[in-house]
Every structure is written in C-alpha cells, then in structure tokens.
Amino acid sequence: MIISRTPFRISLGGGGSDLPSYYREYGGFFVSGAIDRYMYISVNPSFDRNTLRVSCSTTEIVSSAQEVSHGAAREALRLLGVQRGLEIVSMSDAPSSAGLGSSASFCVGLLTALHSYLRQEVSRNELAEEACHIAMELLNEPSGKQDEYAATFGGISSYEIDPDGTVTVQPLKLSTDTLAELEASILMFYTGITRSASSVLHKQQKAIVDGEATEKMHRIKKLGILSRDALVAGDLTRFGEMTCEHWAVKRGVIDEMTAAPIDRWISKALHNGALGAKLVGAGGGGFLMTICTNDRGKLRRAMAEEGLIEHRFSFDSEGSKVIHNM
Numbered sequence: 001m002i003i004s005r006t007p008f009r010i011s012l013g014g015g016g017s018d019l020p021s022y023y024r025e026y027g028g029f030f031v032s033g034a035i036d037r038y039m040y041i042s043v044n045p046s047f048d049r050n051t052l053r054v055s056c057s058t059t060e061i062v063s064s065a066q067e068v069s070h071g072a073a074r075e076a077l078r079l080l081g082v083q084r085g086l087e088i089v090s091m092s093d094a095p096s097s098a099g100l101g102s103s104a105s106f107c108v109g110l111l112t113a114l115h116s117y118l119r120q121e122v123s124r125n126e127l128a129e130e131a132c133h134i135a136m137e138l139l140n141e142p143s144g145k146q147d148e149y150a151a152t153f154g155g156i157s158s159y160e161i162d163p164d165g166t167v168t169v170q171p172l173k174l175s176t177d178t179l180a181e182l183e184a185s186i187l188m189f190y191t192g193i194t195r196s197a198s199s200v201l202h203k204q205q206k207a208i209v210d211g212e213a214t215e216k217m218h219r220i221k222k223l224g225i226l227s228r229d230a231l232v233a234g235d236l237t238r239f240g241e242m243t244c245e246h247w248a249v250k251r252g253v254i255d256e257m258t259a260a261p262i263d264r265w266i267s268k269a270l271h272n273g274a275l276g277a278k279l280v281g282a283g284g285g286g287f288l289m290t291i292c293t294n295d296r297g298k299l300r301r302a303m304a305e306e307g308l309i310e311h312r313f314s315f316d317s318e319g320s321k322v323i324h325n326m
Contacts, residue, residue, distance in 0.1 A: 001044040002116050003324035006109035007034035007316040008093070008100035009150035010186070010280050010289060012231070012239075013246060014224020018144030018161060020136065022217050028161035029224045031172070031231070032150035034316040037093040039105035039151075043113040049085040052077070056090045056106070072107040075138045079130065080114050088113075094311075098190070099281025104147030105320075107131045112320045124319065128152040128167070154319025158228045178234040183315060185236055185293050187274075187300065189308035191262065193285030219249050240275025240291030247278035262288070265306055272302035287311070 014030030022028060046053055054060045054073050062068055064084055065077035073088065088110065096102045108131045115122055122130075131148040135141045145167060149159055153169055156179075160168045174182070223246045230239040247266065262279065265288055269277040274290040281287070288308065292299045300310060 001042055001324065001326055002113050002322060004041045004043075004109045004113040004116070004320060005323045006039045006041070006105045006112065006151050006320040007154055007318075008037045008039070008102060008105050009034050009147060010100065010188075010287075011146065012156070013227030013242065014221050015146060015246075015281075016144070016250065017217055017221040017224065018146040018159070019142075020144065020165070022214075022221075023144075023161040023165070024163050026218070026221070027163050028144070029158065029221050030146050031156070031158045031224055031228050032146055033156040034150050034154040034319060035100075035313045036316050037100065037311075037313060038316075039093075039102060039109045040091040041106070041109040041113045042087075042089045042091075043110075043117050044087045046085055046087045052084045053087040055088065057096075071139045072103065072134060073110060075134045076107060076110045076114060076130075079134065079138075080111070080118060080120075082114060082118070086117075097286065099279060099286025101147030101151060101281065104131060104135065104143075105151045107134055108148055108151040108320045112322060116322045116325060124152050125167070125169075127320065152320050154316045156231070156315055158224075172228065172232055174231060175234060178231070178236070179315065181234075181236055181293070182231070182239075183313075184296075185240070185291055186313075187290045187292055187296060187303075188280070188311050188313060189265075189288045189290070189303050190311055191265070191279075191285055191288055191308060193262070216249050216252060220246060223249070236291070236293055237275060240293065243276030243278055243289075243291050244270065245276075247276070250278070265303070265308065268302050268306065269299060273299040 009032050012031040012033050017028035018030050052062050054068050056070050060068055065074055068074035094100055111127055111130055128149045132145050135143050155171050157169050157171045223242050227239055227242050266277045269290045273295045274292045276291040278289055280289045
C-alpha cells in the first residue's frame with residue numbers, strides 16, 4: 001500500500017493573476033503558503049486485478065480508467081497509463097469547496113501516489129505541471145496554477161508565471177521569529193458557506209478576457225509582489241494592511257466574489273483588531289482569513305458572536321510526499 005500526503009494552501013497575495021486569461025497576456029505573480037491540513041490518497045493493488053475501485057466522494061467499481069466518473073482521478077490514471085488492478089481511496093482534513101485548493105491537492109496527491117506505485121521519479125515542477133495539465137486542458141476547468149504548485153512544493157513561496165506558462169518558484173526566506181509570528185497572526189474562521197470555485201473562476205476569467213477586470217488584476221499582482229516584500233522584511237503590519245487592500249480590489253472583480261454576511265464579518269473583524277481580512281480562494285465562501293498582530297482574543301470573541309468557528313493551523317514545509325510505502 002502507498003499513501004501520499006498533500007497539503008492544502010492559503011493564498012497570501014496576488015491570487016487570480018495565476019489564471020491563464022491574465023498571465024498569458026501580462027505574466028502572473030502570487031505568494032502562497034501550504035498548511036498542515038492534508039489530502040491523503042491510498043493506492044493499493046486490488047484483489048480483482050480486472051477492476052478499478054475508486055473511493056472519493058462516492059465509490060466506483062469499474063473495469064477501466066475510462067469508466068471512472070471522477071474527472072481528476074480518471075485523467076490522472078489515463079495520463080500515467082493505469083487502467084485497472086488498483087484500489088484508490090481519498091481522505092481529507094478539510095471540507096471541499098472551502099477555498100483551500102482541495103481539488104488540486106487531490107490531483108497532486110493521486111499523481112504522487114501513482115508515480116510511486118509505478119516506481120517513477122518526477123521533479124516537483126513536472127508533478128505540478130501534470131496536475132495543471134489535467135485541470136486546465138484535459139478537464140477544461142477555469143482554474144489557474146496556484147493550487148497545484150502550492151500543493152506540490154509546500155512551504156511559503158512566491159511564484160512568477162511567464163506568459164508562456166513557465167513557473168519560477170522562489171521559497172521565501174523568513175526568519176524563525178517572522179514565521180512564528182505569521183502563524184500566530186493569521187486567524188482562520190470557517191464561514192460554513194460552500195460554493196463552486198469553477199463558477200466563480202469562470203466569471204472572473206470572462207471579466208479578464210472582456211477587459212472589465214484587467215486594471216484590478218494589475219493591482220492584485222502588484223499587491224502580491226508587495227506582500228512578498230513585507231513578509232521577507234518581517235513587516236506583518238504592512239502585510240495585514242495589504243491583505244485588506246487585496247480584498248477591497250478583488251471583491252470588485254465580479255459580483256459573486258462576496259455576499260452580505262461576508263461583508264459584515266469582514267467589517268466586524270476590521271473593527272475588532274484585524275489589520276486585514278479576506279476570503280481564501282476564489283471567493284464566495286469557504287474560510288475567512290484575518291491578520292491580527294495584537295489583542296487576538298478580542299477578534300476571536302467577535303467572530304464567535306457571529307457563529308464562526310476558528311481553525312488553527314501551521315505551515316507545511318514538505319509539500320506532496322509519500323508517507324507510507326509497503
């Protein structure tokens with residue numbers, strides 16, 4: 001049995017500039033951090049070598065990879081030439097549609113496990129690009145490259161995307177004190193609102209193509225660069241302020257980016273000690289990320305009054321990996 005472990009991620013700046021509708025014209029730049037919430041994928045030879053058993057949200061028992069209805073699982077198996085003879089099971093530390101990039105973590109984790117099963121060594125860049133290829137080209141999803149790269153590489157890094165799609169990964173050199181303070185300052189609250197990331201991203205891509213969101217995306221990319229600089233300098237106050245500005249710009253890209261209760265929660269967070277607050281991921285729901293460097297108890301009480309549950313985390317430094325191979 002092979003078990004892979006792949007982290008989820010939180011976007012720390014520049015999210016959205018990783019969409020092909022933007023980076024193919026202007027290049028992209030974002031900062032992302034992998035966290036210790038994981039997707040686990042087990043791959044094991046099946047007793048019946050003529051069938052394929054895939055257990056994700058539902059369980060499928062089929063005779064070939066082409067018959068698998070789960071898109072990412074089907075295309076990962078087909079990409080690596082695996083047709084049958086396996087049992088695949090996924091387990092997750094967090095719900096789907098929560099803004100943490102779970103779909104990408106599933107795909108990266110499955111590819112990691114399958115490559116290990118096939119005794120194939122691939123670089124992290126190759127692994128991330130395989131997952132991007134599955135999502136963006138084989139499944140034609142309106143997604144970018146942030147989730148797959150962050151899940152693959154782990155850590156806190158900046159990612160620069162050339163117009164031709166080439167991604168340059170640069171791990172941020174944060175001091176031990178800055179990393180510890182950053183983990184303490186980021187408070188994550190689950191809103192309980194789930195949404196389709198694909199629907200939000202499709203409309204965001206259309207707004208970029210139509211030219212309605214281009215200037216906003218330029219500003220978001222610039223904020224990604226400034227966020228990187230603030231983190232490297234250990235200036236978490238400035239980082240929090242830019243998180244606030246990032247959301248102010250992003251929420252105006254399309255109407256579906258926010259909703260009345262989300263606006264209320266963010267406003268209340270900012271009035272109770274948060275330097276910045278935004279939704280993690282495509283928008284519309286999921287986790288609310290706040291930056292608070294002082295009096296975090298006040299912020300926690302304010303969010304508890306709204307019925308929001310805090311989920312604490314640490315950053316992951318290892319990325320997607322096999323944790324069991326027997």
